[in-house]
Amino acid sequence: MFTSDSIVNLENPVYRRRRAFNKLMLGLSWAALLSGLFWLFWIILTLIVKGGGALSLTLLTSPTPPPGADGGLLNAIVGSVMMAAVGTAIGTPIGILAGTYLAEYGQRGWLAPATRFLNDVLLSAPSIIIGLFIYAVYVAQVEHYSGWAGALALAILVIPVVVRSTDNMLMLVPNSLREAAAALGCPQWRIVTMICYRAAKSGIITGVLLAVARISGETAPLLFTALNNQFMSLDMNGPMANLPMVIYQYAASPYVDWNRLAWAGAVLITLLVLGINIAARTLFRKS
Template identity: 55%
Template structure:
C-alpha cells in the first residue's frame, strides 16, 4: 500500500469515527427527548399551571413551583446583572492588565467552574444559618453567585471588541471616560452582553443543588420570599424520588416544562440580540436619511 493510499484509508477511518460518534450522540439525545415528550405530555394540562402540588395519590399541578422558580430566578439575575456589568466594565476599561484585575479574572474563572452545590453550601453558611430559616432570598443570592461569572466574562470580552476609534472619537468630543463607556461602548456591544445575560438566566433556571440548601421547598403557593419557597427543580427531584405514580408523572411534566423554558431562553439569546442589532441599524439609517 502506497503512502497516498494509506493516508486515504486513515482519512476514511477517521471520518467514519466522527460520523459514528455524532450518530451515537444524536441517538442518545433522541432517546432522551422521546422519553421526555412521551412521559411529560401525558400529565400536561391546564391544572399543571393553575393548581399547586397535590397530596400523595391526588391530583394537582406545579403552579406554586413555577411561580417560585420565576421569582427566585428573576431576583437572582437582577442581583447579578448590575454587579456583573460593573465588574466586567472595570476589568475592560480600567483594570486592564493590572495585578488586581488579573487576580479578579483568576477568581472569576474559579467561581465559574465551581460546583453549584458548593455555592449553595456557602450561601447556607452566610445567609440561612444566621437567619435561622430557609428563604427565597437565600436561593436568589445563590443563583446570583452562579450567574455572576458568566456576566462578568461576557461584559469584559464584549467591551474588548469595541473599536479603539469609537473611544477616541468620544474623547475627541470632550466626553469623560464613563460617558464614552455608557453612551458609545455599551451601545456598540449591547447585543453581545444581552446574550451573556440570557445564557446566565438559562443556566440558573435549571439549578437544583444550591436551592436544596437555600430556598428548600414547600407544597403550597407562596409569594413570601422570607420563608421556604417552592421551586421547579427541587419539586421535580422530590416528585421523581417518591413511590407514587401520579407524582412520578408530574415530575416528568415538570422536567418537560423546565426543558422547554431553557430551550426558549437559549433560542432568545441568539435571536433577540440579532433583532435588536438590526433594529438599531435601521434606526441609524433613518437618522442619516
C-alpha cells in the same frame, strides 16, 4: 494535472497519509456530532413521552397536591420565577459592572487577570458549593430556609456568566470607536455607556439570557437555601416551592401521580432552557 513533484499528487506518500488522516479526523468529528445529537434527541423524546401527557391547564393553575389527589405545579412555577427574577436582578448589574472594569479599566496591573481567573473558577464551581456557602453565611445565621437565600445562591451563579459575556463582548468593540470619541473630548464613562454598551448590547443580553437558562434548573443550591413548600407562598422570608426541588422530591416518591408531575416539571424546565438558548442564539446572532 499535477506534476510528479507536486505535494497534491496521489502518488505522493505524504499527500496520501495526510489525506487519510484528514478523512479519519472528519469521520471522528461527524461521529461526535451525531453522538451528541443522538443523546440530546433521546433525552428530549423521553421527557416528552413520559411527561407530555401530564401537560395541561391544571398543571399551570393548581398547586402541588397531596398523594392521590389531582393538582399541578403552580406554586413551584411561581417560586422558581420569583427566585430566578430576584437572583438575575441582583447578579446582572454586578456582573456587567465587573465585566466593564475588566474590559475597559483593567488593562494594567494584576487585579484584572486575577479577577478573570477567579471568575473562571467560580464559573466552573459545582453549584452545591454555592448552596453550602449561602447556607453557612445566611441560612445558619437566620436559622430558617427562605426564598431570599435561594435567590442569593442563584445570583452568585449568574454573576460569573454575565462577567464573562460582558468582558468578551466589550473586548470585541473596536478601539477606533473609543479613540474617535476620546478625540472629541468624550470622558471615559460616557464612552463606555454611550458607545461600548450600545455596540456590545446584543452580546451582553445574550449572556444574561444564558445565565437565566443556567439557574432555571439548578437543584443543589436550592436544597440548602430555599428548600421547598407544599403550599402556595409569595413570602420570600420562608421556605419557597420551586420546580427543581419538586421534581427531585416527586421523582423519588412511590406515588404514580407525583412521578407524573415530576416528569411534567422536567418537560417544562427543559423547554424553558431550550427556548432561552435558541432565542439567545437566533435573536442576537449578529453579535
